[in-house]
Amino acid sequence: MADHRPKVLIIGAGFGGLECARALKNAPVAVTVLDRHNHHTFQPLLYQVATAAISPADIAWPVRSILRRQENAEVLMCSIKSIDTKARIVHASRHDLPYDYLVLATGVTHSYFGHDEWQEAAPGLKSLTDATKIRSRVLISFERAETAETDADRKRLLTFIVVGGGPTGVEMAGAIAEIARHALRYDFRHIDPSSARILLIEGGPRILPTFPEDLSAYAQRALEKMGVEVMTSSMVTDVRRDGVSLGDKKIESEAIIWAAGVVAGPAANWIDAAHDRAGRIKVGKDLSVPGHLEIFAVGDIAALDPPVPGIAPAAKQMGKYVGRLIAARVEGRPFDKPFRYRHAGDLATIGRKAAVVNLPYLKLKGFIGWLFWSLAHIYFLIGVRNRLMVALTWLWSYFTYQRGARLITRDEPRN
């Protein structure tokens, strides 16, 4: 029996793609969500996997499981080869998939500003694989420092560099400081982990540039109190496996983490669309791609005018908007209001009990900020089990300073 429902293909099972699928729940369409991975990743907490606080399974959930009760949706794990926008067919790794509506929600990855060769030395943080790789680098640095034969080696191995002072960079630097000062404190015999040097390097004049100045200043003070050296107005000019350069200045380190910039994947090229310098697809007021009423871009891959921040709530709002638009169009209902982004606020946490929260009518910092941040993140985690596990893990590490997931499981060279 042929399926005559209009076909909606959604590429990417991040916040935008999933929210779009959900908004189509009651529409007379056949939804297919495509993703390279079998799981949705809760990216706001990836840094906690990278810093050994929680396990990958606590912040990731199988896409199939999320959509199991939505009968008009199916899930396909595949990669995209090309898209034929004339014939309206997506050529995926093993299948050719026709569509009536196409939603691009492929997100962004790290940008090395034209220096892709830096990637090997300074991994970014966008996937679970990235997170476990960074975790291994950080933990192996301590392991190797324990047996270092010269002071220079030991110093290099106990230097940790985070490039980029946005929320991810701030969270990473704070978490590494906690590992060094608390979690590993009694584990070694020949080094003192709390003597580790943790650098947060930001090119602009202040960290957390999207926050008000007083919260930026508070975050910097909080980090410094934890022992993080914050370097602002400092441009990284070279990155190697054994350190970074800031102009003439060289800093040796074997654990460098990149949190400095993002770039869109190849989605704009798939459909030959106009894009900005970061590869984001320029979209109209209804998030459709100019010249293609049936193709939409949502989340970080979409370039709006005025711009919208690259955060989960923005991606969700876009996904929901496009889902509703497609549902209306399929059902022949009018739907002509443009997409309007409502900014709910910014959050960033700095270690175990400090955070900065900037909502329209509410600014919080310190412990109360941290509580708010924790509750917000637990609330948005998908699935009862994940919420419970993350809450318990946080409680546990709050009271004990322990980090449960301190496993080196990647096959990194270590000899």
Added chain:
Amino acid sequence: MADHRPKVLIIGAGFGGLECARALKNAPVAVTVLDRHNHHTFQPLLYQVATAAISPADIAWPVRSILRRQENAEVLMCSIKSIDTKARIVHASRHDLPYDYLVLATGVTHSYFGHDEWQEAAPGLKSLTDATKIRSRVLISFERAETAETDADRKRLLTFIVVGGGPTGVEMAGAIAEIARHALRYDFRHIDPSSARILLIEGGPRILPTFPEDLSAYAQRALEKMGVEVMTSSMVTDVRRDGVSLGDKKIESEAIIWAAGVVAGPAANWIDAAHDRAGRIKVGKDLSVPGHLEIFAVGDIAALDPPVPGIAPAAKQMGKYVGRLIAARVEGRPFDKPFRYRHAGDLATIGRKAAVVNLPYLKLKGFIGWLFWSLAHIYFLIGVRNRLMVALTWLWSYFTYQRGARLITRDEPRN
């Protein structure tokens, strides 16, 4: 200030090695535990990581953290190049480590009975890396079956083969059956996961050969009730990436798991010691290596006469014995009782609520057996946090049939 305490090197942070280190806690010695990994793995529950029930961090714990309060012990993450038994030096990846006492506790790995080429097609289950690899294979088979284009492909992709009917094989087969029958039940649109064929292939006349016959028979009935086909007296004669052969009979599958035999690592060769066919080092009544009063082998790597089963309690008993012996010798106390193994019993679980338990004065099966099995494993898990997390995860999946850790995180080819 030079350290004049006798140096005890323990190679391997499994059950035997760690128990030996602990038994030396109050002895006037300097203990160093060497391991390739930074974590101790609770191997009895590895199959639960492989079958997506729990996360790697729930059953592994950093070795440093386990020994952090034992002041006379340190931990080194390294691999072994060679051992000079005359000069009493272990040549490790970056260091030369002199010893006064050497304890080999390196365990065993899977044996393919001379067919090492089978390893790629049929991974075994001895490490966290193995476990995540098997998990990916199993889950990817379902993913690919969902989009298979022919019935033959679909049938092959929905066939799961476990080779070896010992406790690990029984536990794996039971867990895969539960995934197919329950956890994935509503996740797919084009296949019915519960139609998956799960085969448990055993060369001998019955599964669980170390258990009494009635418990073997019960386990087989329980597995069959869950939909596992149990094939006894069946020898696998070939293993390929797309299936196995049993003599003339071929069975197609892309998810084959090896649980059929074990072989010791190269430890016997390091010290040029007499060993049995599986590479286990022949030891004397005091677990020392003949000709070397200062070298001991404990756990699975030791070949005793009469033989001792390759299970965690046996390794722990040996580790403790050798630790006490070394402590006595260093302190000049007499210690001449030989090692005596006390068999506490055998446990194996078959899915969500059946297990077989065979203790000297107690045989259990069914739900009561499962409760006993659960409590015993939670009791022996290292660390309060791990016990709590595993207990909660089991409770959760007991009531919901869900499996939280269904992530495909290995970079396996899938197209």
